Amino acid sequence: MAIDTTTTTPSVRDPLDPPRLSPRDRLVLFVLCAAQFMVALDFSVLNVALPVLGADLGMSTTALQWAVTAFALPSGGFLLLFGRVGDLYGRRRLFLAGLALFGAASLLATFAWDPASFLTGRALQGLGAAAIVPTGMSLLTTTFPEGPARDRALGISGTLLSLGFTVGMVAGGALTDTLGWRSTMGLLTGFALLVLPLAPGLLPESRTPERPRLDVPGAVTVTAGLLSLIYALSTAADHGFGRTDVIVTLVAGVLLLAAFVAVESRSPAPLVSLPMLRRRTVAWGNLGGLVTFSMMSTVVFVLTLYLQETLRLSAFETGLVFGVQGVLSVVAGAFTPRFVGRFGARRTLVASLAGQGALVAALLGLNTHTWSVWLATAAVSLASMCHLGAIISYGLTVTSGVPDAEQGLATGLVTSTQQVGLTVGIPLLGVLATTADDLLSGVHTVLALDAGFVLATAALVGLGLRSRRGQLPPAER
CATH class of the missing domain: 4.10.860 (DNA Excision Repair, Uvrb; Chain A)
Known part of the structure; x- marks a missing residue:
């Protein structure tokens, strides 16, 4: 909405208008989002390269799972601790240390000469990610004040998080086929070298004013x-x-x-304030985040199996299906902050979860006919738009009304929920597809349960965030 600058009457910004960011704010946002994108990329860029990597380094098929687990263990296990350490001793300091460690670890993984050196690099990458993610998120939420500016910043961050995972799946296959598996780790080294020199001069130090105590x-x-x-x-x-x-x-x-x-x-x-966990925004918001991450990761897993084993698509063709998902995620990232400004984070979270569940249910129409690829592409792409809406709105829900001194803790909870969600979905539901006598039947079972979980969670979160009068309290909107 245009603002008439010729009148002295104060103007109120339309919540659908995106807030203007200063050039410095844009640079700060670029640095923080580039670091988050780099970590998201690391979750998926290596997946399609694992067979080639195993043959090159002499790793057995069983040992290859450690290429993923070695990263997941420290990246998830140390999130809460590092979020609180950043609160107490300096978020900027820990963010920079995490970036430096991640870059060095990626370089080690790039030039790994045996399984032990490669897995060491992956574990150190995970440790660096555990420092980058909560401190980067808390620097973002303390740099951009609560309201439209933070909504937009978290919208861009959430978009790049989803896009990084998708780009990793597509880029991993292309890089492995053309330059070899080491180029996937080299890409991460390049990202770290891009972000690290810019960060010290742009990011302000941020910590609690009280005397540190861990x-x-x-x-x-x-x-x-x-x-x-x-x-x-x-x-x-x-x-x-x-x-x-x-x-x-x-x-x-x-x-x-x-x-x-x-x-x-x-x-x-x-380390974690139990009264904070009793805040409805924190408890119900994190439940929504846990379910949206775990259930969407499961959908991606079973659809990858279905597309390659039932429809006989190549790895590259499968990557293109998820590439459409990434493009629409960018669109969702641009519009979600506007929906939050218009309808509030709670309503956006509930609507996003409901949309994700309904679109996953639509995938029950998949069969052995080749036209099913179009249904898969359309439904998973639209479901991913809703998924991204849930990611952004659950982050806003959990961090809203939290004092700056506890933003590292709140964002540590957000990112821990994210990591646990990415980890639990496939073991809990994905095995139903891989162990079924008929893959398509197993995929249908997983999708039905997946959709049911998401829709039930949408209802629970909607009810849980309502006050006795049916409205969210002002401090928790």
Whole structure:
């Protein structure tokens, strides 16, 4: 909406108008989003290169799962800890350290000479990502004030998160076919070298004003618990839940997280404030985030199997299907902040979850005919638009009304939910497709359960975020 500058009457910005950012704000946003894009790229760029990588480094098929697990363990296990460390000792400092570690680790993985050196590089990449993601998100939320500016910034960040995962799937195959698997790790090194020199002069330091104090027992129990849980679920995705190490680490993870809750309830300076977890925006928002990530990752997994094994598409053709998904995600990222400004984060989250669930249900029409590729492309692309709307609105829901001093903690919860969601979906549902006697029947079972979970969550989140009068309190909108 145009603003008449010739009148002295104050003008109110239309919530559908995107806020203007200063040149410096744009540069800050570029640095933070480029780092998030780099981490998202790392989640998928190596997937299609694994068989070639294994043959080159002499890794067995069973050992290849560690190329993924070695990254997932530290990147998920240390998120909450590093989010709080950034709050206490400086988010900018930890963000820069994470970038430097990620770049060096990517270089090590690029020139790895044996499985041990490669897996070391992957583990260090995960550790760097665990420092980059929560501190980058908290720098974003403290740099851009709550309202349209933050909505737009988180919209761009969420778009690049989704786009990075999709670009990784397409670029990974193209790079591996033309330049070899090492180029996928070299790409990440290049991103780190691009962002790291710009960050120190642009990003302000940000930390809590109080004297730093770290909850060591809480840090130990939550980190060990998340590491155990992620290991169990990552391993179960390839080997099932019957293995002894999966059972032991799954039980240990649950017990350690229960111990963490007990520790936090008695700690004078808790790593996670239990009153914060009791905030409806934090609890229900993170539930929406957990479900949207876990269920969408499962859809991508089973559709990849379906397209290649049932419809006999090549890896490159399959990548093109998900490439359309990435393009529409960019569109969704541009429009979601406008919907948030018009309807609020809660309504956008609920509507996005409902749309994702309905479009996944539409995939139940897939069959063995080649025209099904068009249904798959259309439904998963539109579902991804809704998925991105849920990503952006759940992040806004969880971080709204949280003091700057606790933004690292809030964004650490957001990113931990994201990582756990990406990890749990495939082991819990994906195995139903891979172990079924008929793949198409197994895919239909997974999609039906997936859609049901998302739709049920949309209803629960909608009810959970309503006050007694049926409206979200002003501080939690």
